Amino acid sequence: MDSNGNPDRRTFLATVGAASAVGMIRPTVGPSARAAGWDLSWLDGLKGKHKQVFDLQSLGMPLHAASNYFQSFEDTFNLRHPAVNVVIGIAGKAFPVNATDQLWAAWKLGERYEVKDPDTGTWAVRNIFYDKPNAIDTVKSMQAHGAIFWMCNNALNRLARTWAEQVKRPVEEVRSELIAGFNPGVILVPAHTMLLGLCQERGCSYQFV
Numbered sequence: 001m002d003s004n005g006n007p008d009r010r011t012f013l014a015t016v017g018a019a020s021a022v023g024m025i026r027p028t029v030g031p032s033a034r035a036a037g038w039d040l041s042w043l044d045g046l047k048g049k050h051k052q053v054f055d056l057q058s059l060g061m062p063l064h065a066a067s068n069y070f071q072s073f074e075d076t077f078n079l080r081h082p083a084v085n086v087v088i089g090i091a092g093k094a095f096p097v098n099a100t101d102q103l104w105a106a107w108k109l110g111e112r113y114e115v116k117d118p119d120t121g122t123w124a125v126r127n128i129f130y131d132k133p134n135a136i137d138t139v140k141s142m143q144a145h146g147a148i149f150w151m152c153n154n155a156l157n158r159l160a161r162t163w164a165e166q167v168k169r170p171v172e173e174v175r176s177e178l179i180a181g182f183n184p185g186v187i188l189v190p191a192h193t194m195l196l197g198l199c200q201e202r203g204c205s206y207q208f209v
Contacts, residue, residue, distance in 0.1 A: 038190050042148060046202045051085035053199040055192075055208045057092040059113055062129060065209050067137035070145050081146025087199050088142070091152035091192040095159060097139065098151050101126040103181035107163065130183060143185055151182065152192035 050073060054066045066086050073079045090098050096109045104110060110117065110124030117124040131140040139149065160175035167174070179188065189195045200206055 040189070040195075040198070042187065043198055043202055045082075046085050046087070046199065046204060048081070048083050048085040050079065050083065051087075051199075051202075051204045053087040053089055053196060053204040053206055055196055055206065056088055056090050056094045056097065058209065059093060059096065059115055059129075061137070062094060062097050062209065063088070063137040063139065063142060065207060066147065067142060069207075070142070070147070071136060084146075085204070086142065086145070086147040087204060088147055088149045089152070089189075089192055089196055089199075090150060091155040095151070095155065096127065097129050098149060098182055098186045099127055099178075100181045100183055101130075103178065106177075106181075127183070139183055148187065149183070149185060150187045150189045150192075150195060152195075153188055154191050156188070 052066075052069055054069075056062055056066075066088055070080075070084060070086060073084045088097075093113065096104065096113050096115065099107075099109060104127050105125040108123065108125070109115070110122075115124045115128065116122060117126065117128055127139070129139055131138050135141060136145075143149070156175065156178060160171050160178060164171040164174040182188075196206065
């Protein structure tokens, strides 16, 4: 204290320094917890030394790049999940990758997206990307290797509105049907672009497919 009873300079600086230190170590709440009904806690599982998020928006060879990523680490370094993490983010025209055979048949996804069944040569009425004998570039094989698949909610809403108008059904009814028809394990996320960013913040490299 000085002669007037006020803190002297040394006391003031010590107090400010202590407060600053407390502020620096105060824990922060990240966006990985439940927020507004969205469970993004799976992001905290991306702890592998090698990790990549694939921005999947087409149906040419949709899972080739991701399966090649997995296979190359296994062949070269003998590394597998959880040392290697793969996230496959789906939006836009890649929606059928996340859909069950039931949705493919009910909504004629093969015809809508111009995908033919290699076994019949006709418009596919099953998810030809889900499983194939002795193939690694399939949804089932990738999930067995620890891959995470998501579906963009914004893209889903656009589909639901468009298709509901086409078949003259309530939008929410169609949306619920599409969600119920996701492949097992598919995660619905708020926005594709946001999750691409969050994955990269957690150290994932990025590839557009």
